[in-house]
Amino acid sequence: MRRHLTAILAADVVGYMRLSEAAEEPTHQRLMSLRASLIEPHAHEHGGRIVKNTGDGFLATFDSPAGATHCALSLQRALSAATQDQPLALRIAFRMGIHLADVIVEDEDIFGDGVNIAARLQSYAEPGGVIVSEAIFRLLDEPARGLGLDMGEIFLRNHRQPVRVFALRADPAAAPARKIGEEAVGTDARASIAVLPFRMSAVHKSHLADGVVDSIIQSLSGLKDLFVISRGSTLEYGRRRIDPVAVGRKLGVRYVMDGSVALSEGRIRISTELIANENGAVISADHYDGEVRELFELQDRISLKLVRTIAPHIRERELRQALRKHPQNMTAYDLLLQALDLLYKMDVDSFARARGLLQQAMVLDPSYAPSFTYAALWHVLRVGELGSPDPDGDAKAAVERARAAIERDGNDALALAVYGHVQAYLLRDSVTALRFLDQAIEAGPSVAMAWTMSSAARGFVGNGPLAVQHGENGQRLAPADPYRFWHEGILAQAHYIAGDYDQAVSWARSAVAHNPSIRFTLRTLAASLAAAGRMTEATDAADRLMRVQPDFRLTAYAPRCPFAQPILEQWIGHLREAGLPN
Numbered sequence: 354m355r356r357h358l359t360a361i362l363a364a365d366v367v368g369y370m371r372l373s374e375a376a377e378e379p380t381h382q383r384l385m386s387l388r389a390s391l392i393e394p395h396a397h398e399h400g401g402r403i404v405k406n407t408g409d410g411f412l413a414t415f416d417s418p419a420g421a422t423h424c425a426l427s428l429q430r431a432l433s434a435a436t437q438d439q440p441l442a443l444r445i446a447f448r449m450g451i452h453l454a455d456v457i458v459e460d461e462d463i464f465g466d467g468v469n470i471a472a473r474l475q476s477y478a479e480p481g482g483v484i485v486s487e488a489i490f491r492l493l494d495e496p497a498r499g500l501g502l503d504m505g506e507i508f509l510r511n512h513r514q515p516v517r518v519f520a521l522r523a524d525p526a527a528a529p530a531r532k533i534g535e536e537a538v539g540t541d542a543r544a545s546i547a548v549l550p551f552r553m554s555a556v557h558k559s560h561l562a563d564g565v566v567d568s569i570i571q572s573l574s575g576l577k578d579l580f581v582i583s584r585g586s587t588l589e590y591g592r593r594r595i596d597p598v599a600v601g602r603k604l605g606v607r608y609v610m611d612g613s614v615a616l617s618e619g620r621i622r623i624s625t626e627l628i629a630n631e632n633g634a635v636i637s638a639d640h641y642d643g644e645v646r647e648l649f650e651l652q653d654r655i656s657l658k659l660v661r662t663i664a665p666h667i668r669e670r671e672l673r674q675a676l677r678k679h680p681q682n683m684t685a686y687d688l689l690l691q692a693l694d695l696l697y698k699m700d701v702d703s704f705a706r707a708r709g710l711l712q713q714a715m716v717l718d719p720s721y722a723p724s725f726t727y728a729a730l731w732h733v734l735r736v737g738e739l740g741s742p743d744p745d746g747d748a749k750a751a752v753e754r755a756r757a758a759i760e761r762d763g764n765d766a767l768a769l770a771v772y773g774h775v776q777a778y779l780l781r782d783s784v785t786a787l788r789f790l791d792q793a794i795e796a797g798p799s800v801a802m803a804w805t806m807s808s809a810a811r812g813f814v815g816n817g818p819l820a821v822q823h824g825e826n827g828q829r830l831a832p833a834d835p836y837r838f839w840h841e842g843i844l845a846q847a848h849y850i851a852g853d854y855d856q857a858v859s860w861a862r863s864a865v866a867h868n869p870s871i872r873f874t875l876r877t878l879a880a881s882l883a884a885a886g887r888m889t890e891a892t893d894a895a896d897r898l899m900r901v902q903p904d905f906r907l908t909a910y911a912p913r914c915p916f917a918q919p920i921l922e923q924w925i926g927h928l929r930e931a932g933l934p935n
Contacts, residue, residue, distance in 0.1 A: 362421045363411075450477070790810055828841060838871060869897075
């Protein structure tokens with residue numbers, strides 16, 4: 354038995370079980386052909402050897418980290434070219450992971466913790482991609498490092514200490530096409546919902562039920578973390594009594610909304626149920642009453658309430674499911690949900706973990722816009738809330754991530770809103786910011802963050818009344834949102850700009866109660882109290898801010914404050930009056 358420091362390359366076929374179930378012998382033959390014609394020659398060419406074939410993958414060792422990496426990248430490109438003419442459903446693609454470790458060598462085989470780490474790493478790679486540990490990455494040449502995306506630290510199964518990893522994309526075309534809802538290789542793993550035709554007590558008034566359903570679908574469709582089945586897909590079920598769970602399984606959705614509409618002497622009652630397809634459980638049930646002549650207003654109230662209550666409930670349920678999954682089974686959406694759960698906690702450890710999850714999501718599914726959107730927002734929050742050591746670098750990264758999100762989905766309201774917010778908050782470009790924020794509201798009128806970020810941008814340039822109006826819209830859409838403190842904080846800021854200091858104090862206190870660590874809200878509370886002449890309370894708010902941010906100084910803060918003059922001078926003056934140090 355001897356030990357040897359070696360670069361370990363672990364590779365696995367994506368969805369091998371699915372491929373074998375579809376065509377076992379042809380799959381095996383094609384894999385054997387690829388091993389003989391590409392895998393073994395590439396390993397030999399780059400100074401490596403195949404230690405073992407694992408049935409659906411292989412393990413190779415290299416004396417040089419560069420040799421292992423260049424072999425993996427070259428092999429992925431060759432595999433993509435060799436399989437591009439094959440049907441997507443039968444195409445063989447590999448995930449690869451590389452780690453540098455001191456391993457036990459015995460009888461031409463290798464053993465040790467390093468082998469397990471390499472095997473775990475490959476499971477985080479996208480199809481056609483390569484994941485390397487930091488131990489490998491720091492030894493690579495500049496061209497190879499230029500292909501890398503820092504995924505941060507990830508926790509591997511059975512390992513207490515995190516491993517910092519980097520994703521290398523061999524070729525954007527290397528990943529096979531994916532189907533919606535196919536988790537093993539899936540692209541769109543968002544929560545999905547179908548709204549069934551509502552039953553109507555008066556058949557000749559069925560158009561009333563149709564209008565309600567259309568309104569619900571339109572509102573839910575504005576939320577990009579929900580995949581909403583079109584109404585045309587559910588028409589065949591009419592208004593007869595059916596099994597919602599069976600329909601949900603047939604449509605391939607996780608949730609079904611069912612309902613009924615009843616008329617009685619000029620009044621209307623609309624009842625709804627949200628059902629989980631996996632077990633038929635009723636997640637929420639509600640009813641809405643009103644006058645028939647007020648139907649259009651009633652539809653608006655129903656849609657608003659659904660966006661406010663049902664959509665957040667879906668997110669919470671999906672989050673609980675995502676947290677139960679093993680990392681090897683994570684989809685980009687699962688990772689994003691976990692990142693969002695950490696993002697606004699505003700402690701250093703949670704914030705760092707959120708970044709790692711977002712980076713993993715971007716690598717796992719490079720076409721999924723929300724991962725890039727929230728990665729951009731991470732950099733914004735780092736500047737505004739976590740005291741970034743490199744504000745200019747974070748601003749540049751935020752722009753790049755937000756632009757990448759729009760490139761992936763130019764009609765994503767949240768992506769448009771975050772890009773606008775980056776322009777307003779970090780770059781002070783109000784013209785560009787407002788253009789994109791207006792597009793965001795048009796694309797997603799039910800997206801609370803679009804309205805709230807628009808409120809912030811209007812406030813930065815001194816338009817208090819419109820900032821209040823947009824802030825109120827955002828807050829109304831998100832009263833049950835786990836991040837409602839952010840909406841409340843921006844609304845408080847809008848009231849300050851509008852000169853309504855008592856309202857500013859009220860909303861700021863509510864935001865602080867929901868999250869006492871958000872710095873911008875504590876600043877708003879201190880400035881608003883000072884503006885209202887409530888100096889004892891203003892001093893207390895300033896003290897709370899200093900406990901959260903002991904190094905806060907007005908001279909360092911003012912140059913990066915997004916307010917335009919004369920609001921900036923007034924704002925800094927009120928913060929100084931509250932007792933914050935220069």
